[in-house]
Amino acid sequence: SAVISQKPSRDICQRGTSLTIQCQVDSQVTMMFWYRQQPGQSLTLIATANQGSEATYESGFVIDKFPISRPNLTFSTLTVSNMSPEDSSIYLCSVVWTGGNEQFFGPGTRLTVL
């Protein structure tokens, strides 16, 4: 299985600032995704991180708010911009493994916005 790491593991940020979350995978994967889990809620897909091209966003999420980079097949970043308390969530990186048979999630980044 893929080993996924995220940095930071948690952070407390002030309203109006931005935070960049890093996701590193120990092997090359074709597909990487970013999900959000709001407090006490389920997971929601934010976007697909495409290597070498712009990310594909789901309904309700926009690039200006959640810019994503994916410079290679093992690394991606998600930025949460101009944060407000409503952005307080766990942000998870996810990868599809072995031809789509398994999908793994990173440990998550727990973000609190004051």
Added chain:
Amino acid sequence: AQKVTQAQTEISVVEKEDVTLDCVYETRDTTYYLFWYKQPPSGELVFLIRRNSFDEQNEISGRYSWNFQKSTSSFNFTITASQVVDSAVYFCAGGTSYGKLTFGQGTILTVHP
């Protein structure tokens, strides 16, 4: 649009009891993928199983078993002889494209000693 419904919000059992978590996946697509994940108190999401819509064969892995019935769009998960370590939130998820999953609201399972 897809929808995942987990009927039970919370389940409480005593150790060694069997417990079944229900999941119904609604989609107009004929080909789709279903998953179960475990989220223990530590917060990480643990992959348990993936099932394709064209494979209705039930699966057993140790104390875990899964029953998929395409006719009712149900993908139920049974833990046999539950243990305290099974206490967690369990998510059912489905999707028609690799990686793009719709999650249910989760079932909080508490196993008491």
